Amino acid sequence: MGKKIKFIQGNEVVVEAALYAGLDFYAGYPITPSTEIAEHMSVRLPKIGGKFIQMEDELASLCAIIGASLTGHKVMTATSGPGFSLMQESLGYAIMAEIPCVIVNVQRGGPSTGLPTSVAQGDVGQALWGTHGDHAIVAMTASNHQDMFSVTVDAFNIAETYRTPVILLFDEVVGHMRERIFMPEPGEIPLMERLRTSIKEGIDYHPYLPREDGRLPMSDFGGVHRYNVTGLAHDMWGFPSNNPKVVHGLLRHLIDKINNNANQLLRYKEYYLEDARTVLISYGASARSALHVVESRRRRRGERIGLLELQTLWPFPFSIVRQKCANAKYVVVVEMNMGQLLQPVRMAIDPPEKVYLANRIDGVFITPTDIRSVLRLIQGKGM
């Protein structure tokens, strides 16, 4: 093997992965259960010549990284539900102005300040529709440290490729848990660097004029080109426009660049789906409990049960979910909320009546026993 093994918290994995991806600017306001991200970042970043700023609040944190990103830096902030709520306004700005950035939300119990030290997955819907206006978003998650690392690196790559904010929806359990990780070597995971314009100084640069492949080359703000950035609907120069054709084109571009590339953005893992009659669909920490149930039921009683673990939550992978559950008799969504991913799963599956929910919303990590109770009910074997 020869690889470097570490035994660290999930939050620290996120820091290591962000640095691996080339992050050199972080602004944030520490909040449980994401605090260790800011803590480790404040130690690690200055040592490699990056900048760490502790901001006055979460509104400022996201604004700071948006500005830094425009000047050419790879950026991230981390928070939890209450801070993520405060970020919704500038999240919309980053979507509209097409600013590459990564926003980590280590979820805790809500609404409001809720349960600071307890686990939940209640911000899944918010990640998609928390900010106003028609838009598309990329939100990803993972259930173990090795995957947290690669998903985080992916988030940076996607942010750069599509000029978009990417949301990492982790949770208190994976954030605080410690387990083994083999640290990837430099070069092992490909990195996407900033696409910069080749247009020279003194020649007109159109910041919002897509190339043929749909990508928008950037010019470091404050560098050789002067251009406008705004949250208003804008034309290819970045200046406000209410011309219906321009506005229509802009909105379609913002949504299509994500939704039309859903296959490139899709990350998932599957366990025993070839023969599964019962398919569990889960993500984040909940997927660990689901996998525990799958492994033990297959081993102990040879039950044909499998797991589809989603790592990309938005854009929602309708076709994969439909395809993977085609032969299933029962589909059970395992999550720690009242069914925020259950809804799109039901939209994907025909008939939707075969989709059930195994959940927990009391701040306690969903256990294999919780999932088994639901399975017993729907499989008709009584309690």
Added chain:
Amino acid sequence: MERCRLVFSGSGGQGVITAAIVLAEAAVIHEGLISVQAQSYGPEARGGATRSDVIISDSEIYFPKVNQPNVLVCLTQEAYNKFYTIIRPGGLLITDTRFVKTVEKVDARQRELPMYETVMEKIGKPIVFNILMLGALISLTEAVRPESVMKVIETRIPPAFLEMNRKSLQMGVDLGREFRS
């Protein structure tokens, strides 16, 4: 090696979570085992019931929390009252004589160790109480070797405090040995 499921419980500030991390890290880094450490705590910085779960195994661990520990450590009365019933039948319950009065016989090996007393008498500083406890625990369970634990401590503790930690760990190992049976 058989799976070992441990729950460490006490009050915030006693070093319960640190001890759990050191044990799990020793298992992973120095013994080539698989281990997961999880924790739950209240919003308080100090005080309040603290709990940390460690699973040590030779195969993948999915569910990272412990429902029925083989080994349960309780360092406060509050922690004991809250958790003593979750121990797996035939498991090992370790309590500290100074902080915990055991009220009921459980279906487990109960070891009431004078850990706090020993650390105060021989070192005089409660700061290494958790390390002495860890020494006693690994001596009673043989979960990992003391050398592995010491190697982890060396990477986490300023050099000036190493000797104190080494002594405490050894005192814990010796104390645990007296209570083996």
